[in-house]
Amino acid sequence: MKSLRVAIFGAGPAGVYAGNILASSYENVTIDLFDSLPAPYGLIRYGVAPDHPRIKGIVNSLHEMLNSGNIRFFGNVEFGRDLTIEDIRKHYHAVIFATGAIKDAKLNIPGVELDGSYGAADFVSWYDGHPDVPRTWPLKAKQVAVLGNGNVALDVARVLAKQADDMLSTDIPANVYEGLKASPVTDVHVFGRRGPADIKFTPIELRELGEVADVEIVLYKEDFPEGWFNEEAEGVTNQHRVMARVLNSWLEREPQPAKRRLHLHFWHQPKEILGENGHVVGMAFDRKGEVREYPLQAIYRAIGYWGSALPEVPYDETKGVIRNIGGRVVDDADQLVSGLYATGWIKRGPVGLIGHTKSDAMETIENLVADSQSLVDPVAPELSDVLALLTERGVEYTDWSGWLRLNEHELKLGANFGGAVVRERVKVVDRGEQVEIARAEAL
Numbered sequence: 325m326k327s328l329r330v331a332i333f334g335a336g337p338a339g340v341y342a343g344n345i346l347a348s349s350y351e352n353v354t355i356d357l358f359d360s361l362p363a364p365y366g367l368i369r370y371g372v373a374p375d376h377p378r379i380k381g382i383v384n385s386l387h388e389m390l391n392s393g394n395i396r397f398f399g400n401v402e403f404g405r406d407l408t409i410e411d412i413r414k415h416y417h418a419v420i421f422a423t424g425a426i427k428d429a430k431l432n433i434p435g436v437e438l439d440g441s442y443g444a445a446d447f448v449s450w451y452d453g454h455p456d457v458p459r460t461w462p463l464k465a466k467q468v469a470v471l472g473n474g475n476v477a478l479d480v481a482r483v484l485a486k487q488a489d490d491m492l493s494t495d496i497p498a499n500v501y502e503g504l505k506a507s508p509v510t511d512v513h514v515f516g517r518r519g520p521a522d523i524k525f526t527p528i529e530l531r532e533l534g535e536v537a538d539v540e541i542v543l544y545k546e547d548f549p550e551g552w553f554n555e556e557a558e559g560v561t562n563q564h565r566v567m568a569r570v571l572n573s574w575l576e577r578e579p580q581p582a583k584r585r586l587h588l589h590f591w592h593q594p595k596e597i598l599g600e601n602g603h604v605v606g607m608a609f610d611r612k613g614e615v616r617e618y619p620l621q622a623i624y625r626a627i628g629y630w631g632s633a634l635p636e637v638p639y640d641e642t643k644g645v646i647r648n649i650g651g652r653v654v655d656d657a658d659q660l661v662s663g664l665y666a667t668g669w670i671k672r673g674p675v676g677l678i679g680h681t682k683s684d685a686m687e688t689i690e691n692l693v694a695d696s697q698s699l700v701d702p703v704a705p706e707l708s709d710v711l712a713l714l715t716e717r718g719v720e721y722t723d724w725s726g727w728l729r730l731n732e733h734e735l736k737l738g739a740n741f742g743g744a745v746v747r748e749r750v751k752v753v754d755r756g757e758q759v760e761i762a763r764a765e766a767l
């Protein structure tokens with residue numbers, strides 16, 4: 325069994341699980357895990373809503389995997405810019421791409437480019453303090469739409485409708501708290517293009533919506549005709565049954581006066597975003613052949629994420645994924661590209677919960693291990709060669725000890741926040757500041 329050098333790009337759950345599975349399934353391997361951001365954890369740090377501490381808690385198991393010493397983390401290193409495919413081939417036997425899907429899927433309707441029409445992924449990045457998005461977000465709308473019936477739509481709708489003070493105990497950056505606190509929103513309308521039986525939410529997340537303080541859930545009886553939910557229909561799962569019960573209970577609930585309302589509309593196919601002077605003023609939907617218009621000042625498109633192409637890596641434009649068969653990267657003619665692998669959302673598309681990423685990584689690693697003895701030996705396999713190259717290129721990479729320092733710093737900011745609210749952590753947003761803290765002592 326020859327000794328292997330493997331690089332992974334993307335330190336979110338997909339990359340960390342892949343590294344961890346590889347470390348336990350191949351004895352003689354060293355793994356370097358790179359991320360374009362200075363901090364690890366990808367989607368958990370920058371995609372999960374701040375008021376979802378249970379999911380954010382996955383960080384603890386990822387931390388243990390990285391802290392075990394089997395995987396070496398290097399942040400602030402971008403694939404294609406700081407390290408190219410040519411560099412990778414020189415230093416590693418194989419590379420696994422776990423770069424996820426962080427852009428919004430496109431919605432091709434008139435008016436989508438208007439001011440006030442936003443991609444949900446950008447908004448999520450903002451409220452999660454992603455360093456590469458603007459620090460301010462225009463929260464001036466009273467009537468807002470969220471398009472889509474997946475969990476991202478629920479996250480966005482909930483964050484918009486919730487009282488900012490109820491999120492102060494989370495790790496939301498100060499500017500996010502202030503922005504949300506000043507928001508004049510009164511009505512958040514969530515629009516699904518199909519019916520209530522076809523929602524892609526999950527039960528815990530749907531139920532949670534009904535428990536948000538000072539928010540009334542509004543459903544429309546016309547969307548729930550007699551027998552709207554057919555228990556026996558093909559593909560109906562227990563999850564669907566639970567969600568049907570939740571929706572039915574809301575239908576029967578007496579209206580409660582609340583500061584904000586969260587409307588769930590169904591059968592609303594997006595038709596056109598209406599504008600005046602370049603700004604959103606409303607939206608038209610096709611509801612079962614009839615056009616419905618709503619006055620709105622902001623629209624959040626939560627219709628799915630989209631994976632980005634990586635330089636010199638075969639990419640399927642129709643699906644937003646790296647071309648692959650079982651995680652082995654293939655070219656346009658479905659021929660294997662030796663030494664290249666993919667896992668997570670950039671492999672299978674942006675669907676499924678974080679747990680699904682594990683089984684996905686298992687498949688990719690199984691294939692990598694099966695190929696291992698035929699992988700081409702790199703000419704410069706020492707880690708010091710890679711780090712020297714990064715230094716020569718002026719890349720201010722961060723490492724695991726740097727992350728531990730930044731982590732401590734954020735926890736301390738939380739502990740010292742003061743006031744009545746206990747804050748577990750306050751995130752450092754600015755990339756330069758993160759790098760500076762992480763590199764405070766010689767690497």
Ligand code: NAP
Binds near residue numbers: 523674
């Ligand atoms: P998703 O679950 O695939 O939902 C996308 C939604 O957008 C669907 O309702 C889809 O409708 C709708 N849609 C797609 N194209 C549309 C169009 N052109 N016009 C109108 N609607 C359109 O995706 P997601 O919400 O981005 O979530 C991605 C994954 O992350 C999911 O697996 C989700 O469960 C997971 N996630 C989990 C949590 C959590 O808290 N547990 C939080 C966030 C995300 P159709 O069904 O008709 O296609």
